[in-house]
Amino acid sequence: MRILHIIHSIDPRSGGPSHALRGLVQEQVRRGHQVSILTTNAQSAEPWMPDDQFRERMNNDPAFSGAELFIARGYGRTRPVARFTWTPQAYRWLRRRLADLDARPDIVHIHGVFSHLTTFAPRLARRFGVPYIMRPAGTFAPRCMALGRTAMKRWFTTLFVAKDLRLAAAVQATTPAEKDELREQFGLNNVVVIPHGVAGVKDAQTDAPAARRALNIPERAKVLLYLSRLTPKKRPDWVIQAASKLLSEYPDLFTIFAGPDAGAESQLAAAIASSGLNGQVKRFGFVTGDQKRQLFEAADVLVLPSQSENFGVVVVEAMAHRLPVVVTPGVASHIYVDASGCGLTVEDSVDALTDGIKKILQADKTELGQRGREYVRQHLTWIVVSEKISEVYAAIIRNQRTRRRNRSVNQQIRLTTK
Template identity: 30%
Template sequence: MKILQVVPSYLPGVRYGGPIRSVHGLSRALVERGHEVSVFTTDRDEGERLDVPLGRPVEIDGVRVRYFEVRGPTRLRWSPPMGRALRQEIESFDLVHTHGLFHWPGTAAARVARQSGTPYVIAPRGMLIRDMLLRRGKHRKRAWLGLIERENLEGAAALHLTAELEREQLPDLGYPLPASFVLENGVEPLTAPDRGAVREDVASLIDSPRRLVLFLGRLNWKKGLDRLVASVPAWPDDVHLVIAGPDDGAEAGLRRLLARLGLAGRVTLTGAVSGDTRAALLTSAELLVLPSYSENFGNVVLEAWSAGTATAVTPEVGAAALVAEVGAGAVVDGGQLARDLTDLLGRPGLLESMGLAGKRAASERYSWRAIAERAEGEFKSLAGRLRAAV
């Protein structure tokens, strides 16, 4: 199949977080299975302009990536050059796969695909979760879904969801949504970190006698960092919390909270981490915690499993059911984090066995090769049903 992926940001950008890694992981694995995969994306990594060639294909792991210039507000990702390319080329693809909502590239790609009769799949990436639509910017989001995105959602061949939780929390928008399928994210095998390449400040944390609990992700309000930090005073004195990730609007408030609780000596904010530094934190932590208020999946859970690290997640995380099923961690009560995490930290043998269970699952069930095989089946089934309907 000839597949077009449309995503607002892409490698070498990383600030958009999990979606970038998951789209690339799936695309690369589909290429390895013999498919031709292209990516249309923008030249922005959040507010920063990437140093990438514009308009012409760049090959990354066999995936043909084209970057298009953004004009106007970065948040919207409006790109007239991408629009022209979509209109000229979209009919040459067997399937279009858009990622995320509330940005111009996905909306434009779905509209052009719908108008040309090209099948398309929308992956909301957690942006169609009912509770999220009610929390922030609800009037703007409702207007977008009603006035701009309605025909695209109604005309999609399917919604690609990453967890049953995401399906259960689809909202009633007053019009029918398309059929959906659940396809989890995958994970790359973890390469053992080169300790000489680990950032010095992180290396000193790892080499200290303290036991490390890790949060790894964007510093955004929805990640539940407020309730995670509030649980720290109850933990054993030798446990240190490491919060690693780029700021996404929550860092200033988080630092104020740390100062108010007097936790500067028990919590470290490292900023964004990548490569060997990221891998070193994952392999050195005793427990990874994802205490989100809303999370359509939670890629970092699989990363921790690949590193052999146990995980603790709140029920609002899409991967929570997998954590419980695999036995690779615990689903903890967001209102009782201090109690639940303290209990886990008091059972190091259990954490070790959970980490081993996660490592097996990451290798056997959630490799990108296994996920791409399932994606291929879904895409071919969709194409077959659409051909039969014509």
């Protein structure tokens, strides 16, 4: 199967969508599909690295090994233009690819909306008769729409996106809640629920003491982990407020923040300065690979109090690493925390967050961790998720071919009856 993925940015600092694409591409390549990716050189966090360095890093990313990657030049770095990233080079590349009968993809999978690339892609796909899937990635959740330039988002949706969604072969929602939102807002009957996945669950036991030594974290401390972009909607300052409330009962409490700044670092710094935690906070920037694994192993609980989170891949990653989780209802992947019993979904307040963290610190971490890991093994690895996506692709391609045959037969009938 020839698959073309289209996404505004593959900068790993951009969070869930680009991270999920990496796992999906790896599994699709492993299954023997011909996978291509069209993206732009837009970066998702400051400071931007030099363009040639960014391209080299992306082209050498092991996640894209075996796939074709084309990084088109985009224009516009300051907001809100950076979000749109005008890219005529990507338009020309896609038009040539779709016109080439020998290289044309069987299916186009579009990740995200509100960019130049993801706006012209569905139109070109329709022009050349190639079926496409759109994944809005939670963009139309009411809380997400209310953040930032709401009027501009609504205008853009009415003018462009709504039609593209309705004419898509399928629209991918990552949770049942997102499916309900899309059906309610756009009247769609083509929505399929396919969650994000994570890499295969390994049987190796975690080594918390070794991880803490490597990260220079006290071995006897109770460790809270926030691992996500530092953006206001994720409310990292709530984690500090909760830790401060718990300090009298847990004097050895240690809090870790890992993730790039996306507008909340100054707010977090102020919260830390006024918290009285006295050096019991450690900051990491963007993390990946062994360092990310060590953070999961070193922590006692992952805390993510987001106001709005389309999925929350880090929650499932924590579950895969046997780490209990405390989240708020705005984190869509809370449904997996609840289903597995690996942690708590608490009410949307600092007091409730504090109480939830306390309950998890008092619980059996091994038992909670095993529940989460087993749930991920059965339902949320990329092997399982990719199989679901392949089934959707195959059904769409079959329907497309059937419609073409029917059109051909109807044309022949009309010709013979003239």
